[in-house]
Amino acid sequence: MSDTRFDVVAIGNAIVDVIARADDAFLESEGLTKGSMRLIDAAEATQLYDRMGSGQETSGGSAANTVAGIAALGGKASFIGRVANDQLGQVFKHDIRALGVSYETPSGPIDPPTARCLILVTEDAQRTMNTFLGASQNLASADIEEDIIRSSAILYLEGYLWDPEVPRAAMRNAIDVARAAGRKVAFTLSDGFCVDRHRGDFRALIEGGQIDILFANEDEAMSLTQTDSFEDAANWLEGKAETVVLTRSEKGATALRGGERFTISAEPVDEVVDTTGAGDLFAAGVLVGMAQGKSMTESLTMGAICAAEVISHYGARPATDLKELIAQRLG
Amino acid sequence: MSDTRFDVVAIGNAIVDVIARADDAFLESEGLTKGSMRLIDAAEATQLYDRMGSGQETSGGSAANTVAGIAALGGKASFIGRVANDQLGQVFKHDIRALGVSYETPSGPIDPPTARCLILVTEDAQRTMNTFLGASQNLASADIEEDIIRSSAILYLEGYLWDPEVPRAAMRNAIDVARAAGRKVAFTLSDGFCVDRHRGDFRALIEGGQIDILFANEDEAMSLTQTDSFEDAANWLEGKAETVVLTRSEKGATALRGGERFTISAEPVDEVVDTTGAGDLFAAGVLVGMAQGKSMTESLTMGAICAAEVISHYGARPATDLKELIAQRLG
Numbered sequence: 001m002s003d004t005r006f007d008v009v010a011i012g013n014a015i016v017d018v019i020a021r022a023d024d025a026f027l028e029s030e031g032l033t034k035g036s037m038r039l040i041d042a043a044e045a046t047q048l049y050d051r052m053g054s055g056q057e058t059s060g061g062s063a064a065n066t067v068a069g070i071a072a073l074g075g076k077a078s079f080i081g082r083v084a085n086d087q088l089g090q091v092f093k094h095d096i097r098a099l100g101v102s103y104e105t106p107s108g109p110i111d112p113p114t115a116r117c118l119i120l121v122t123e124d125a126q127r128t129m130n131t132f133l134g135a136s137q138n139l140a141s142a143d144i145e146e147d148i149i150r151s152s153a154i155l156y157l158e159g160y161l162w163d164p165e166v167p168r169a170a171m172r173n174a175i176d177v178a179r180a181a182g183r184k185v186a187f188t189l190s191d192g193f194c195v196d197r198h199r200g201d202f203r204a205l206i207e208g209g210q211i212d213i214l215f216a217n218e219d220e221a222m223s224l225t226q227t228d229s230f231e232d233a234a235n236w237l238e239g240k241a242e243t244v245v246l247t248r249s250e251k252g253a254t255a256l257r258g259g260e261r262f263t264i265s266a267e268p269v270d271e272v273v274d275t276t277g278a279g280d281l282f283a284a285g286v287l288v289g290m291a292q293g294k295s296m297t298e299s300l301t302m303g304a305i306c307a308a309e310v311i312s313h314y315g316a317r318p319a320t321d322l323k324e325l326i327a328q329r330l331g
Numbered sequence: 332m333s334d335t336r337f338d339v340v341a342i343g344n345a346i347v348d349v350i351a352r353a354d355d356a357f358l359e360s361e362g363l364t365k366g367s368m369r370l371i372d373a374a375e376a377t378q379l380y381d382r383m384g385s386g387q388e389t390s391g392g393s394a395a396n397t398v399a400g401i402a403a404l405g406g407k408a409s410f411i412g413r414v415a416n417d418q419l420g421q422v423f424k425h426d427i428r429a430l431g432v433s434y435e436t437p438s439g440p441i442d443p444p445t446a447r448c449l450i451l452v453t454e455d456a457q458r459t460m461n462t463f464l465g466a467s468q469n470l471a472s473a474d475i476e477e478d479i480i481r482s483s484a485i486l487y488l489e490g491y492l493w494d495p496e497v498p499r500a501a502m503r504n505a506i507d508v509a510r511a512a513g514r515k516v517a518f519t520l521s522d523g524f525c526v527d528r529h530r531g532d533f534r535a536l537i538e539g540g541q542i543d544i545l546f547a548n549e550d551e552a553m554s555l556t557q558t559d560s561f562e563d564a565a566n567w568l569e570g571k572a573e574t575v576v577l578t579r580s581e582k583g584a585t586a587l588r589g590g591e592r593f594t595i596s597a598e599p600v601d602e603v604v605d606t607t608g609a610g611d612l613f614a615a616g617v618l619v620g621m622a623q624g625k626s627m628t629e630s631l632t633m634g635a636i637c638a639a640e641v642i643s644h645y646g647a648r649p650a651t652d653l654k655e656l657i658a659q660r661l662g
Contacts, residue, residue, distance in 0.1 A: 020429075054399075054426040056646060057388035068385075087418040087444070095385040098351075113418070315387060 006102065007075040007291040008186075009152035011144065011171055012063025012161055013136040014081030014105070015115040016088040017276070019314055020055040022120035027128055034122065037129040037191045039163060045132035048118050057088070058315040059095035060117055061136075062190060063158040065277045065316045069284025069306055071100040072322045075291060078102040078148050080174075081161075084135040088114035099317075105143050108135040125272040125311065137164035141173045149174050150181040154213070154287060159190030159220075162198045175210055184242075186213035188283060189220035196223055206240050213290075214241040215283050218248045234261075243290075245300070247282050249275075253304060255286075255296050262296040267308035267329075277316025281306035285326075298330060305329055337433070338406040338622040339517075340483035342475065342502055343394025343492055344467040345412030345436070346446040347419040348607070350645055351386040353451035358459055365453065368460040368522045370494060376463035379449050388419070389646040390426035391448055392467075393521060394489040396608045396647045400615025400637055402431040403653045406622060409433040409479050411505075412492075415466040419445035430648075436474050439466040456603040456642065468495035472504045480505050481512040485544070485618060490521030490551075493529045506541055515573075517544035519614060520551035527554055537571050544621075545572040546614050549579045565592075574621075576631070578613050580606075584635060586617075586627050593627040598639035598660075608647025612637040616657075629661060636660055 027034055030048065040048065059068075067077035079096055083089030085107045092114060096103045115136035120128045139161070149155055155178040161167045178185050187205065189195050195202060202224055205211055214237070216224065221233035230248065237244045237256060244256040252265040285306035289299025305325050306318065313319050358365055361379065371379065390399075398408040410427055414420030416438045423445060427434045446467035451459045470492070480486055486509040492498045509516050518536065520526050526533060533555055536542055545568070547555065552564035561579065568575045568587060575587040583596040616637035620630025636656050637649065644650050 049425060052429065054390065054429040054648065055422075057422065059385065091386075091388060094380060098383065098385040317385065 004151050004153045005076065006078045006148070006152040008067060008070050008154045008156050008287055009078040009080065009148050010063035010067045010156040011080045011139070011167070011174055012158040013061045013115055013131070013133065014064060014083045014092050015061035015117045015131065015136065016092055017058050017060035017117050017119050017316060018049070018055040019058065019119045019121060019274070019276070020053040022052065022122060024122060027120060027122065032120070032128050032130070034128050035126045036193055037131060037160065038193070040130050040132050042112070042132060045116065045118065045130070048130055052118060052120065056314065057091065058317060059092045060277070060316045061115070062160055062188065062280050063156055064096060065280035066156060066284045066287070067101050068096060068099045068317045069281045069322065070288055072318045073284060073288040073306070073326065074323055075288045078152060080105050080139070080144055080148070082108050082135050082139040082143060083114040084108050084112060085110050086113050088116060089135070104145070105139070108138055112138070119276055121274045121276070121314065125275050127274060127276040133164055136161070137166060139167040139170055141170040144170050144174050146177045149177045149183070152183060153291060154184045154186050156186040156287070158188050159194050159198065159202065162201065163194065179210070184212040185210060186215065186287065187211045188215040188279065189224060192219040192223040195220050199224060211241045213243045213245070215245045215247070215279070217279055218246065221246055245286055247279055249278070253282070253300050255300055257296055262300060264297060264300045264304055267304045269308045269312050272311050274314045275311050277310045278307045280316060281310040281318065301330065302326055335482050335484045336407065337409045337479070337483040339398060339401050339485045339487050339618055340409040340411065340479050341394035341398045341487040341489070342411045342498070342505055343489040344392045344446055344462070344464065345395060345414045345423050346392035346448050346462065346467065347423055348389050348391035348448045348450050348647060349380070349386040350389065350450045350452060350605070350607070351384040353383065353453060355453060358451060358453065363451070363459050363461070365459050366457045367524055368462060368491065369524070371461050371463050373443070373463060376447065376449065376461070379461055383449060383451065387645065388422065389648060390423045391608070391647045393491055393519065393611050394487055395427060396611035397487060397615045397618070398432050399427060399430045399648045400612045400653065401619055403649045404615060404619040404637070404657065405654055406619045409483060411436050411470070411475055411479070413439050413466050413470040413474060414445040415439050415443060416441050417444050419447060420466065435476070436470070439469055443469070450607055452605045452607070452645065456606050458605060458607040464495055467492070468497060470498040470501055472501040475501050475505050477508045480508045480514070483514060484622060485515045485517050487517040487614070487618070489519050490525050490529065490533065493532065494525065510541070515543040516541060517546065517618065518542045519546040519610065520555060523550040523554040526551050530555060542572045544574045544576065546576045546578070546610070548610055549577065552577055576617055578610055580609070584613065584631050586631055588627055593631060595628060595631045595635055598635045600639045600643050603642050605645045606642050608641045609638045611647060612641040612649065632661065633657055
C-alpha cells in the first residue's frame with residue numbers, strides 16, 4: 001500500500017523471555033497450569049527465578065514476536081511497547097531494531113524494570129509462561145505516536161496487553177485512530193485465561209465491528225464464545241470480523257472470510273522443541289501473505305511455515321531465513 | 332577426596348555471552364579475526380552491539396563454563412569471579428547456582444557493569460569473541476576465599492583472566508594458597524593471542540613447576556612454545572607439568588603424563604553449530620574423569636563427549652544430560 005510507511009504496527013508487551021527446561025513435577029510443585037500464561041508480581045518473579053533452572057534470555061513478547069517475523073519475511077513493521085532504562089531494556093531494543101523493526105517508544109525509568117517472562121519448557125515442548133509486566137504496564141496513550149498508526153496498513157494488538165489498565169486505554173485510543181484513518185485493526189486473543197479475564201471487552205470489540213482481523217487458537221475461540229467445540233466456536237465467530245483466523249496446532253488452521261472457510265494442514269516438523277511463539281509467528285506469516293495480496297489459503301500456509309520454524313528450536317523469534325523457507329515451499 | 336569440599340574451584344571471568352549469527356563479510360568489515368577472542372572497552376562494546384544482529388544471552392565465561400560442566404557431570408564445583416550489581420550479574424549468579432555450582436563472590440557496584448562477550452557465530456560454526464571485561468577485571472585478592480581454595484582438590488585458572496592486572500595478582504595468590512595446602516593447580520592457556528600477550532608469565536609459571544595440569548589447544552601450545560607444529564609443541568611441553576592435555580578439535584586430543592602419550596579421536600557430531608565452549612567442556616570432562624580415578628584415556632574421552640555435546644547447539648553450557656551421555660558411551 002503506497003500511502004503507508006508500514007505494513008503493520010503492533011502494540012504489545014516489550015518482554016525479555018527467560019527460557020529454562022523444567023519437568024512436570026516442578027510445574028506441579030509451583031502450582032502452574034501447563035501451556036498457560038499467568039501474571040506474576042516482582043516478588044513472585046524473584047522467587048520463581050530462584051527456583052527454576054539455568055536459563056537463556058531472548059527478546060520476546062507476543063506482538064513483538066509477530067513484527068519480528070513480519071520483518072524477517074520482508075514486511076515493513078513498527079513496534080510500540082515500553083521497556084525500562086535497564087540492561088534487559090537495552091537487549092529488547094537492540095534485538096527488535098537489529099531485525100529491521102522500527103521501534104521508537106521512549107524507555108521508562110529504571111523502576112519498574114523491563115518486563116520478563118519466565119518460560120518453563122517441558123519435554124513435551126509445551127511452554128508455561130510466568131509474566132512480570134514491569135515497565136510494559138506503563139505504556140500510555142502519550143507513548144503512542146498517532147502518525148505511525150495512521151501510516152500503517154494494519155494495527156495489530158495483543159490481548160495480553162489488555163490486562164494492565166493504562167495500556168488498555170492506549171490501545172482503545174489506537175483503535176480509534178486507526179479506524180478514523182481507514183486502517184485495518186487486527187487483534188489476537190492471546191490466551192484462554194486472558195479471554196476469561198476480558199471476555200466482555202473482547203466480545204464488545206468484536207461485535208462492535210472494531211476488529212477486522214481476529215486471531216485465536218481453538219482454546220481461546222471456545223473461551224470467547226463459551227462453546228465446547230471448535231465447530232460451535234467457528235459458527236459463532238463467522239462474519240463477526242472481516243477475517244477470522246483460527247489456529248489448531250497440529251490440526252492446522254482455518255480462516256473464515258466472506259462467508260467462506262479456508263482450511264490448511266499443519267506443516268511437518270522434525271522435532272517440536274519449544275512451542276513458544278507458534279501463534280505469534282503464524283500471525284506474522286498470515287499478515288505478510290495478506291499484505292502481499294496472496295490468497296487466503298496461501299497466507300495461512302505462510303503462517304504455518306513460520307510457526308513450524310519457530311517451534312523447531314528454543315525461543316520465540318525465527319532462527320532461520322523465513323523468506324527462503326517460504327520460497328522453497330511456495331515458490 | 333574426603334578431606335576436600337570441592338573437586339574443583341575455578342577462578343575466571345564472570346561473563347554473560349551475547350550470541351548472534353554473522354557472516355564473514357561482517358567480521359571483515361569490523362576487522363575481526365575469526366575464531367579469536369579480543370578485549371574491547373565499553374564504547375567498542377556499545378558500537379559493535381549496535382551493529383550486530385539480534386542475539387540471545389546465556390551465562391558464559393571460560394572457567395565458569397568448565398565448572399558448569401563439572402557440576403552437570405556430578406562433580407562438586409565452586410566458582411570465583413566478579414559480576415556487578417545489575418541485571419546481567421543476576422543472570423550470571425542465578426545460572427551458575429541453578430547448575431549446582433557454589434558461587435559466593437560478592438558483586439561489585441553497578442559500574443563497571445557485568446562483563447559481556449559479544450560472540451559472532453559464522454556458518455562454519457566458528458565463534459569470534461569480543462569481550463568487555465567490566466566488573467570481572469576488578470576481582471581482587473580480597474574476593475578470594477582462601478578456605479575454599481584450601482578445601483578444593485584442584486584450583487582451575489583461565490588464562491583470559493591474566494589480562495587484567497588485579498585478578499592476575501589474585502590468581503598468583505590463589506596458586507600460592509593451593510600449593511601450600513598441597514592441592515593441584517590446573518591452568519588453561521585460553522587463546523593464542525592471550526598467550527602472545529603473556530608468554531613470559533605463562534612459561535615462567537609452567538617452568539617454575541606451578542602448574543600440575545595444563546590445558547591447551549594446538550594453536551595455544553604452538554604460540555606458547557613458539558614452534559610450528561603440534562609435534563614440536565608437544566615435545567617442548569613433555570614433562571613440564573604432571574599432566575598436559577592438548578586438544579586438536581576434529582583431530583582429537585593427546586595427554587602427556589608420566590613420560591607416556593595418550594591419544595583419542597574426536598567424538599562424532601551430527602552437525603557442528605557453535606564451537607563456543609568446546610575447550611571449556613573438554614576440560615570439565617577430563618577433570619571429572621581424573622577426579623573419579625578414571626584412566627587418562629577414559630578421562631580424555633569424557634572430555635571429548637562433553638565437547639561434542641556443547642558444539643552441537645548454540646551456547647557454551649551443556650544443554651543435555653552429560654552424565655547420561657557419558658554412561659551411554661562409557662557404561
